[in-house]
Amino acid sequence: MTLAFDLAALRTPLLRFAQLQLRNASVAEDVVSETLLAILEKPDSFQGRSSLRTYATGILKFKIIDVLRRQGRELCIETGDDESVDDAIDALFAADGHYREPPAAWQQPDSALQQAQFMAALQSCIERLPARQARVFMMREWLDHDIDDICSELGITANNCGVMLYRARMLLRECLGQGWQAGRG
């Protein structure tokens, strides 16, 4: 019974990952439930290797990849405010292509606590990305798909994919710079 208890505790973080990737609450709920059930049905498959969290995340990823392969192009994402992304990136640069405000180099997170705070801030910043950019970013950086796979699963061009990744990364930089960095000494 302790496995069931441990799995119940994982529900929230797994749901967070699923929502970061899918940006669709009901589909995210479904894949998380399937993941927990899959582990409960075959408790011997876990056998204490790595951590339960890592193991469960691995299964979650497979199930998410299945969803994206089957439904990637049609999967309804919660509407984001895509137009404001262009404005946000434009605002960083002057007409001649220089930065309006020089972006400062970040201080490296020193302690384990600071690293944990950084990871929490990063997840919050991903949550705030517009849905389309978040989906592509997570497929690239969390699922580790290459560009061709992302393009074929979502039915977009390589250039389109590159633009979305660029926007996601620039927005994340700005978000982390304002939040996590600003709060440090």
Added chain:
Amino acid sequence: MKLRLSCREASRLLSERLDTSLLAGDRARLRLHVAICEACRGVDQQFDVIRRAMRKLSDDPPDAPPPEPPAR
């Protein structure tokens, strides 16, 4: 071909470099720009921090994040 990149163009190439090999001309121009531009060196560093953090999040998901530090 224009020799000098703007920071905006450089930021786009820095992102692209994370996903694919750049064309030789772009690679050379980017290397030159980053060598002389502190702002873009900073952005390059930040992209790298984000990528490494995502790798950790992906391979070795951390435990529940700590509560927010108290506001100053």
